[in-house]
Amino acid sequence: MPKMQESHNYGPRNMQDFYCEFPEFLWGPGLLISVLRFVTNVPAVAKYIAAHNMATYGLADTATFIAFAVMLAFATHGWYATFADQKRQFQDFDAKHSRKPGEKPSAYIDRDPPTAGAIRTVAALVSSIVYAFVPFAPPTTSWPVFIGWTMAVAVYWDLHFFVVHKTVHENAWLYKHIHKLHHSHKQSGPFSAYFVTYQSNFLTEQLVVIIAAALGCPRDVFTWSMYWGTLGTYVEHGGHDLADVRLAPLPVTFAQLSTILSPWSLVLGGESPGMHDWHHEKFFTNYALSFSYLDKLFGTFHPGRVPGEAIGLAHPRAAKKIDATPATPAVLEGMASCDAIADVIGSQPAFQPKVWHSAPVWRSVPAPCEALDLDETCTDSE
Ligand SMILES: [Zn+2]
Ligand SMILES: [Zn+2]
Numbered sequence: 001m002p003k004m005q006e007s008h009n010y011g012p013r014n015m016q017d018f019y020c021e022f023p024e025f026l027w028g029p030g031l032l033i034s035v036l037r038f039v040t041n042v043p044a045v046a047k048y049i050a051a052h053n054m055a056t057y058g059l060a061d062t063a064t065f066i067a068f069a070v071m072l073a074f075a076t077h078g079w080y081a082t083f084a085d086q087k088r089q090f091q092d093f094d095a096k097h098s099r100k101p102g103e104k105p106s107a108y109i110d111r112d113p114p115t116a117g118a119i120r121t122v123a124a125l126v127s128s129i130v131y132a133f134v135p136f137a138p139p140t141t142s143w144p145v146f147i148g149w150t151m152a153v154a155v156y157w158d159l160h161f162f163v164v165h166k167t168v169h170e171n172a173w174l175y176k177h178i179h180k181l182h183h184s185h186k187q188s189g190p191f192s193a194y195f196v197t198y199q200s201n202f203l204t205e206q207l208v209v210i211i212a213a214a215l216g217c218p219r220d221v222f223t224w225s226m227y228w229g230t231l232g233t234y235v236e237h238g239g240h241d242l243a244d245v246r247l248a249p250l251p252v253t254f255a256q257l258s259t260i261l262s263p264w265s266l267v268l269g270g271e272s273p274g275m276h277d278w279h280h281e282k283f284f285t286n287y288a289l290s291f292s293y294l295d296k297l298f299g300t301f302h303p304g305r306v307p308g309e310a311i312g313l314a315h316p317r318a319a320k321k322i323d324a325t326p327a328t329p330a331v332l333e334g335m336a337s338c339d340a341i342a343d344v345i346g347s348q349p350a351f352q353p354k355v356w357h358s359a360p361v362w363r364s365v366p367a368p369c370e371a372l373d374l375d376e377t378c379t380d381s382e
Contacts, residue, residue, distance in 0.1 A: 003098035004106055005187060011116030018119050028198040029127040032206065036133040054135040057219065062132035065223075069125045069230045073118070076190040076234040081109045087308040088240035090277040091187045105311035108189070108239065117191030124194035124201050131206075131222075134213045139220035149221040151264050154290055157208050157225070158268075161289035164203050166300070169284060178203070188280045190234040204289075228261060232290070236276045241307035243272070268293045274304030281305075 012018040019026055039045055040056075048054075086107050093106040140146040168179040178199050185192040194201070209222065235242055235254075243255035250257070259265060269292035279286040285302040288294050295301035308314040 001110075002094040002100070002103055002106060004111060005093055005095050009112045009114055009116050010184075012119055013115050015119060015122065018123055022123070022198070024198045025123045025127055028202065029130045032130045032202070033133050036130065036210075040133070040135055049135050052216065053138050054213075055138070055219070056133055056135050057131045057222070059129075059132045061223070062129055065131070065226055066125050066128050068227065069128070070122055072230060073121050073125070073190055073194070073234060076231070076238065077114065077118075080190065080238055080240065084108045084238075084240050086311060087313045088242065089311060089313075090239055090241065090274055090305045090307060091281055092310040093187055111187075111189070114189055114191040117185070117189065117195050120196075121191050121194040124196060124198070127198060127201060127206075131209060131226075134210055136213050136219040136222055137216045138218060140218045146218070146221060146224075149218055150224060153212050153217060153221055153225050154262065154264060155268070156212065157229075158271075158288055158290040159294065160208050160211075161204050162287050162294045165287040165289075166298075168200075169287065183280065183283060185237075186280055188237040188239055188277060190238055192280070193233040193237040232258075236271065236273050237280075238273055239277055241272070241274055262290070265291060269296065272304065274307065275302065276304075278302050278304040 012021055040049060084107065086105065089105075089107070093108075093111055099105060140149065165179070168174040178197055182192070182196050182200065185195055196204075212222070243253065245254045246252075247254060247257060252260070258270065262270070271286070271288045271290050271292050275286040275288075275292065275295075282302075285300045286292075286295055286304070287300055292301055306314045
C-alpha cells in the first residue's frame with residue numbers, strides 16, 4: 001500500500017471539544033444575531049421591513065436547511081466513497097515516490113476518514129442559524145422575477161467571493177488569520193468546503209446573504225440559492241470530475257443539469273471542480289466561486305488538471321481538450337513551482353511585504369510562500 005499524502009485531518013474529533021477550542025463558532029453567530037435583532041428593530045429599518053412585507057426566515061425553515069446541508073455533506077462523502085471512479089480523480093493521493101511500480105493508486109475511499117473536516121463542517125453549518133433572523137422579501141410570484149433574482153444573487157455572490165478570496169490570498173496577515181486553514185486541505189474533499197474559520201464563513205457567505213436580503217432578495221430565491229449552492233460547493237471540493245456522470249433516471253448528466261439550473265454559466269463560464277481543485281493544489285489562480293469570467297478577466301484563470309491524468313488514467317481526448325485551452329499568464333504562473341517564487345523572494349535583500357501588496361490589483365500576486373508559512377507547498381509543488 002503506498003504512503004498517503006499528509007491528510008491534514010487535524011482538529012477536534014467531537015463537537016464538544018470543537019466548541020471549547022473554537023468558541024467563535026458560538027459567540028460569532030450569537031453576536032451577529034444580536035446585531036441583526038438590534039438593527040431590524042431600529043424604527044426606520046422596522047418601517048422599511050414592514051412596508052416591503054419582509055419576514056425573517058424563521059427557526060423552522062433555517063433548522064430544516066441546516067439538517068439538509070449536514071446530511072448532504074455526509075451523503076456526498078458517501079457517494080464519493082462508494083462510486084467515485086478513479087478516472088475522475090484530479091490529484092494523486094499518494095505521497096511522492098511512495099507507490100511501487102504496478103501498485104494501484106489510492107482512491108478516495110483509501111484516505112483517512114475526514115473526521116475533523118466533518119466536525120468543522122457541522123459547526124459551520126450550525127452557525128447558519130443566523131439566517132433565522134434575516135428578513136427576506138415575500139416569495140416571488142412569477143418565473144421571470146424568480147429567474148432574474150436567482151441570476152442576480154449568483155452573479156453578486158461570485159463577485160463578492162472573488163474579491164474577498166483574492167484579497168485574503170494577497171495579504172499575508174489576512175491569509176493567515178482567515179483563509180489558511182481552508183488550504184490545509186491540499187487534496188480537497190466534500191468536507192473541505194466548510195473547513196473554514198468562522199470569519200471566513202461570515203465574510204464569504206453570511207455577509208452575502210445579509211446584503212442580498214437588505215437589497216430585497218425574495219425568500220424563495222434565498223431557499224433555492226442555498227439548497228442548490230450547498231451541493232455545488234461540496235462537488236466543487238470533491239476532488240473528482242463529475243461532469244459526465246449520468247443522473248438516471250433523468251436523461252441528463254450532472255454537467256447538463258448544472259447548466260440547466262445555472263444557465264448564466266453559458267455566458268460567464270462555469271467554475272468547475274477541476275479549477276477549484278487546482279486552486280487547492282497550487283494555492284493561487286482560480287479565485288472564483290461559480291463563474292470563470294473574473295479569473296479570465298484578471299489573468300488568474302487555469303483550466304485545472306485533466307481528470308485521471310495525475311495517476312495515469314486520463315482519457316487522451318480529455319487531455320487534448322484541456323491542452324487546447326489558451327494559456328493566460330496565470331496559467332504559466334500556475335505551472336511554475338513555488339520554488340521559483342521562492343527564488344524571486346530570495347533574490348530580494350529582505351522580505352518586504354509592501355513590495356508585494358502594493359502591486360496593481362488587477363495582477364495576481366500570490367503572497368510569498370514563506371510569509372504564508374507554506375513551506376510544505378514550496379517543496380511539494382511541481
Ligand atoms: Zn483560496
Ligand atoms: Zn476551497
